[in-house]
Amino acid sequence: MIELILGGARSGKSKCAEAKIRAQEQVENKDVIYLATATIDDDEMAARVSLHQHSRPDHWQLIEEPIYLAKILAENNHKNNIILIECLTLWVSNLLCLDAGLAEHSKKTAVFSSEKEKFLQQLMKTQADIILVSNETGLGVVPMGALTRRFVDESGFLHQNVAKISDKVTLVIAGLEHRLK
Numbered sequence: 001m002i003e004l005i006l007g008g009a010r011s012g013k014s015k016c017a018e019a020k021i022r023a024q025e026q027v028e029n030k031d032v033i034y035l036a037t038a039t040i041d042d043d044e045m046a047a048r049v050s051l052h053q054h055s056r057p058d059h060w061q062l063i064e065e066p067i068y069l070a071k072i073l074a075e076n077n078h079k080n081n082i083i084l085i086e087c088l089t090l091w092v093s094n095l096l097c098l099d100a101g102l103a104e105h106s107k108k109t110a111v112f113s114s115e116k117e118k119f120l121q122q123l124m125k126t127q128a129d130i131i132l133v134s135n136e137t138g139l140g141v142v143p144m145g146a147l148t149r150r151f152v153d154e155s156g157f158l159h160q161n162v163a164k165i166s167d168k169v170t171l172v173i174a175g176l177e178h179r180l181k
Helices: 013-027 043-055 069-075 088-104 111-125 146-165
Strands: 002-007 031-036 061-064 081-086 129-135 168-173 176-179
Touching (some): 002 013, 002 146, 013 043, 013 081, 013 129, 111 146
Parallel strands (some): 002 168, 031 061
Antiparallel strands (some): 168 176
C-alpha cells in the first residue's frame, strides 16, 4: 500500500500520517521506519525537526537521508515494514540545491533527474507499506526566482508521478483529511 499525503505548511499532514501508522501498527505487527529528508541549517529548522521528533514513538526506527531515497527503499523493501517518508518537498529542495551547487562549479547537474527516476522505479517495486508526506506548493503565487519556480514545478510533477503510483492520495487542509484517490 502506498499513500501520498499532501497539504500546506502546518496543515496537519504529518499528524495525519502518524495517526494512520499508529492505527496500522495496532492491527498489524510491522516495523515502522521514519525516513527523514530534512537537513538542519538554522534554528528555525531545528525547532521544526524537534517538534516532529517529539510527536513520534521512540520505537520507530529513524533513518535520516536527504538525497538517496531509492537506496533506502531498496534496503528496507520488506512486506513487514511501514515506511513514512517525511517529506518529499524537502527532498526536492535538497536535490535542486545540490544540482545548483554543482552547476556553480561547472559540473554535471543531473542529480535531481537521476535520483527522482530511481526513486519512482523503486517505489513501484516496493513490498513495504509507504506513506509519503509532501507540501502542496502549486496553490500559491508563482515564485519570482528561477530556482524557486523550478522547485514548484518539479514538486508538482513529482506529486503527479507519485499519485499515479499510489493506492491512496489524501489532501489535508486545516487538519481535515480529504480523500482524492
